[in-house]
Amino acid sequence: MRAVLAAPPPTLLVIAKAPVPGRVKTRLTPPCTPEQAAGLAEAALADTLHTLGTVPAGRRLLVLDGEPGSWLPDGWLVLPQCGGGLAERLAAAFAHAARLAPDAPALLVGMDTPHLSAAALAEPLSPARRTGVDAWYGPAADGGFWALGLAxxxxxxxxxxxxxxxxxxxxxxxxxxxxxxxxxxxxxQLPLLTDVDTIADARLVAAQAPGCRFAERLRSIDHAPEVAG
Structure with a gap:
């Protein structure tokens, strides 16, 4: 019991691109315009940051390619992404976490799962449940992964x-x-989730979490002629 009470709170990381038209969610265009795709990306990122803001944590780090905007809530430390491919950038994000809190577990997610619930992370990262766990792995429906954590x-x-x-x-x-x-x-192993890559993914995710910012943004553009298909 003493070890559980003394367990350090986790470091939560989000790796993301700033939602700039033409640089994010390019697989949504077409049918979306670059501006609409960027709006969906911004909503997804805002949802993700809000959700992780309600998960108990010692530190919250946004590892960002680009500049923060009004979508950034309080309580997040913004760090620039390093150069190199995605694997190098993910590894560097964990290196940041290890330097800032070497004794704390670290869990990283992307910006493509706006339907992620706080409970999906808070419970497995709780001190009582993480005893004996070395890593957390979140599989994505497209064969990728949406989360990786290291104790x-x-x-x-x-x-x-x-x-x-x-x-x-x-x-x-x-x-x-x-x-x-x-x-x-x-x-x-964390729950299987759908990453938003295509318009079909976007509609599936919005249906699963109709109250999130992402779903609201999709509804606001989904009747436009260019995204009607």
Whole structure:
């Protein structure tokens, strides 16, 4: 019981691009315009930051490609993304977390799951439930992953797990899961979620969480002629 009470609160990370037209959610265009796609990206990011803001945490880090805007809530430390591919940038995000809170677990999500609930993270990251867990893995419906957490994050471990994993492919999640297994880590699997990549994904996610900002933004543009299909 004493160890549970003394367990440090987790560091929560979001890795994201600033919602600039033409730079985000390009697979939504067409049918969306670049401005509409950026609006959906902004809503998804705002939903994600709001949700993680309600999950108990010691630190909240936004690892951002671009500049923050009015969508950024209080309580987040913004850090710039490093150069390199996605795997390098993910590993660098964990390295940031390890430097700021070396004894705390760190969990990272992207900006593509606005329907994520706080309970999906708060319960498995609670001190009582994380005893004996080395890693958290959130599978995505497209074969990728939406979350990765490490109970004892280090730059070396993050690079071991991530570098060389082919990103943005149907086999990305399986390859990462293999790395976690090969590292002999005890894994807690999080719920399967849909990443928003296409307009079909967007409508599915909005139907699952109709009250979120993302769903409201989609409703505001979904009747426009260019997104009617």
């Amino acid at each position: 004892r994050p280090t730059e070396r471990l993050a690079r071991q797990l991530l570098l060389g994993v082919p990103m943005s492919t149907p086999g990305t999640g399986a390859a990462l899961l293999d790395r976690l297994t090969e590292a002999d880590l005890t894994i807690h």
